[in-house]
Amino acid sequence: MLAINDPYALKPPDVYRQARTVASKTSRGSDGNWYREPGDIGFQWHLWFDGGQEVCSATLSCDDRRWRPGPSLPLASLTTGEGVNEVLGELLSPTYFGVRPKALGVILHVADEFTLAEVAPAADSAAEAGNDFNFLRYNLVDSPRQVLADRDVSEDLTSWRLLPFWGSPPDQPASVAVALPRVREAFLKILVEKGEEWAVPIRVAVTSGPLEALAALCVLQPDSPHGTLVAVPYLKFTAVFALSGKGELRAARSLPHRSGSPVPAGMGQILWNMALSEELAGGEGDAQRPPQVLIVSGNAMVLKEASRELDTYSATRKKILYRTMDLSGHPALDQFPGHRPEFLVYDPSAVEQFSAKPPPNGETLTFKALWSGWSTQSFFDTGKLDALYPTRGDLRLLGFSKALVFLLVLSMVGLGGSAMYSFFKAMNHPSWAMTPAALKAIEDKNIKLLAERRQIESTQRLLQARSQGWSAMEFMLQLFPEDAGTRMESFTYSVESARTAPPAKKGVIPETAGMSREWAFKGLAKARTLVLLNNINSQRGLAGFFSQVAQATGDASFTVEPTRQMTISLTQGRNPRFIAESASPEAARDPSIAYPYFFEVTISQSFSEADALALPTVNPL
Incomplete structure (x- = not known):
């Protein structure tokens, strides 16, 4: 039988050792009958006595719900405990x-x-x-x-x-x-x-x-x-x-x-x-x-x-x-x-x-x-x-911690084995047996491959789609829908590289240069056109419009990024040639008299040298 001490009288390390002993040498962690009331256990032994010479002994099997006479027990045994081993056996x-009980309630x-x-x-x-x-x-x-x-x-x-x-x-x-x-x-x-x-x-x-x-x-x-x-x-x-x-x-x-x-x-x-x-x-x-x-x-x-x-x-x-x-x-x-x-x-x-x-x-x-x-x-x-024994929850937690420690040890062993294998594999690599000439040849080959890789990356970057004509025109269609009431009189679109700043160090050439593009247009408008222009006449409105164009066209050059800046210049006023009561034949001969307002707009977008679409300045070849 285990020697169990009061856990409140022990130090924490001793309590832990005692709990491990209970978990390893008893079934308290897996058998819930250790924590049940006697009347809740499936096999029970009932002893009734009133102080007379005989003790009424009965057994109950809850599985078949059957009561049977139990083993005889002298009244003195209830005080002295004599013959308990035989009766319990x-x-x-x-x-x-009818079966061998796995637990007993007395x-x-x-x-x-x-x-x-x-x-x-x-x-x-x-x-x-x-x-x-x-x-x-x-x-x-x-x-x-x-x-x-x-x-x-x-x-x-x-x-x-x-x-x-x-x-x-x-x-x-x-x-x-x-x-x-x-x-x-x-x-x-x-x-x-x-x-x-x-x-x-x-x-x-x-x-x-x-x-x-x-x-x-x-x-x-x-x-x-x-x-x-x-x-x-x-x-x-x-x-x-x-x-x-x-x-x-x-x-x-x-x-x-x-x-x-x-x-x-x-x-x-x-x-x-x-x-x-x-x-x-x-x-x-x-x-x-x-x-x-x-x-x-x-x-x-x-x-x-x-x-x-x-x-x-x-x-x-x-x-x-x-x-x-x-x-x-x-x-x-x-x-x-x-x-x-x-x-x-x-x-x-x-x-x-x-x-x-x-x-x-x-x-x-x-x-x-x-x-x-x-x-x-x-x-x-x-x-x-x-109270002398750990609770079932404590024993389950102890079993979980034991499994966790085992996994940690297994992981450490696996990590150590992997490190040893990698070290052994590196020590036996063919490169240890290479001659200086072979090593020099491999280094030259690596330098050549790196140079080719940089050329490929520069070429791919140079060939990126930065300004596409159809998306530049779609820009205008997104700004002025068909029913906007707009008459365009002139439109220009231009793209140019930005001037590079002088290098910080002499002889050092920057690898990229920024660029800018500009939409300049003017025309006549009705009231709805002015509403559309005023909606983009702010940084927030202009950024929202560029995001709308990027989503509609799938063109990454219109996305809003921290490395890109957008500005707008808007001039608008009344059209002096506007005739409010003009007839249709007159408007057909001179359409400008049907529009009460005029506008001039310049929208520019600049890309810094840190942008993903910046122009490479280094010759890839």
């Missing part, structure tokens, strides 16, 4: 489940003690006001002294769990703490240690038998009337639960048995007083309302003795209406070994049926809460044991 074989149903402790009023009021008992429930597990009214308690000897009274009135306690001794935790720890040693997840829990029996009541007696005291006699005590008229839990009491009696002394008077305090009985004379009591037991002798006790009290003192429920012949418990009602809340079929359609009594808040986990809460704090 049988359970992990196909003997009791649930200890304690029915030899049912002690109730008062909750501190401040904590109880806070939980009731917030209508949420979960906060108080977890505080009772972690810090019971802050929750219990009695602060002088020993956490090493006793465990407490919360039992809310969902139907309690405002002036009564809203919850109570159920206490169980921790004397059997040694037995459970042995099971856990054996599971660690055999690499089989064994999850354990300790539950309160009376709480589980109360939860099963709504299934065993689905039509039982509300406003009832439910008495569940065990060997050493009788658990009594008060259900309100709406079926909600109002109070609970534990009545000890004296001198070997199967029922508590003065049972009738105790039940009457409890019913009176919980407003389940009362009145005077003919209007007196007797309490209703339901006695639940699987022992016919106990039921007979309880009936005799209540009959005597009814005949001599006050009337009590009671009914009995014999669990030994109840059809809902036939499949459970020992006819134990505590096993019912773990049966997969019963849980599914309750979730799909609860019985009439199961619609209350009390029974819904009991079946949702309040009746099966474990008194064995496995969280402290689980």
Whole structure:
């Protein structure tokens, strides 16, 4: 078995080494059963005992939903742990489940003690006001002294769990703490240690038998009337639960048995007083309302003795209406070994049926809460044991980091191998054996090839399409559409190289020279033509027009680049020859009289020597 230390007491490197050990030597990183509750595992071992000579042992296989009698276990073994190895070996074989279980949930149903402790009023009021008992429930597990009214308690000897009274009135306690001794935790720890040693997840829990029996009541007696005291006699005590008229839990009491009696002394008077305090009985004379009591037991002798006790009290003192429920012949418990009602809340079929359609009594808040986990809460704090081990997420992250480290090492090895191969290949290259004459010949050849490459690049650059006649004319068509109302009187287009600046160093000739081109035109126009000209009479408008021409023609010389500048000179005015009321024959003889405006435009575009279309100045040949 691994020696696991508290990670909070270790240094970070030690925590990492311990996590690596757990990941490599256990299945916690791959088997989710290590982190599940015992009742959620597919193979379960249930142990019920009430302090008598025998322990009711049962196994449950969730796959086939079948209960079977479990291996026999002496009562003393629950304290000493003797014979656990043999019993556990049988359970992990196909003997009791039909197959070999890969994980095991062990649930200890304690029915030899049912002690109730008062909750501190401040904590109880806070939980009731917030209508949420979960906060108080977890505080009772972690810090019971802050929750219990009695602060002088020993956490090493006793465990407490919360039992809310969902139907309690405002002036009564809203919850109570159920206490169980921790004397059997040694037995459970042995099971856990054996599971660690055999690499089989064994999850354990300790539950309160009376709480589980109360939860099963709504299934065993689905039509039982509300406003009832439910008495569940065990060997050493009788658990009594008060259900309100709406079926909600109002109070609970534990009545000890004296001198070997199967029922508590003065049972009738105790039940009457409890019913009176919980407003389940009362009145005077003919209007007196007797309490209703339901006695639940699987022992016919106990039921007979309880009936005799209540009959005597009814005949001599006050009337009590009671009914009995014999669990030994109840059809809902036939499949459970020992006819134990505590096993019912773990049966997969019963849980599914309750979730799909609860019985009439199961619609209350009390029974819904009991079946949702309040009746099966474990008194064995496995969280402290689980905290010693890394979580499943931590182990998965550790496995991912391990794979990442492996990939990094593999990459480094591959990179080193590639470098060594390249070095070996370079050292064995034929060039190492070349003579000076051969080397000189190769250098001359490279120089010649480089010169040819520069010639080719210069020639390609020289032959680039810088100014095309059709695109220059398309420039005018893009500016003046057919319906623009424009009469062109003159148009010139010119391209020339820019003058090169004197070289910065003497004898150094620049490799490129800029160029410029110009569109100059004038004519007569109507109002729409002036609108088109005014739209380009700005840097933004002119740049947008050049981009439009570039997109329409596909000519790269019209694209707007940082190495290119565009300017426009626009002159416009009224046409002195314009005659507003001119007739068509007159306009045919002299079209100029039909246009109210004239314009003169000069658009220039210059390319710097850094432009891609700059003219090369070096002779490529």
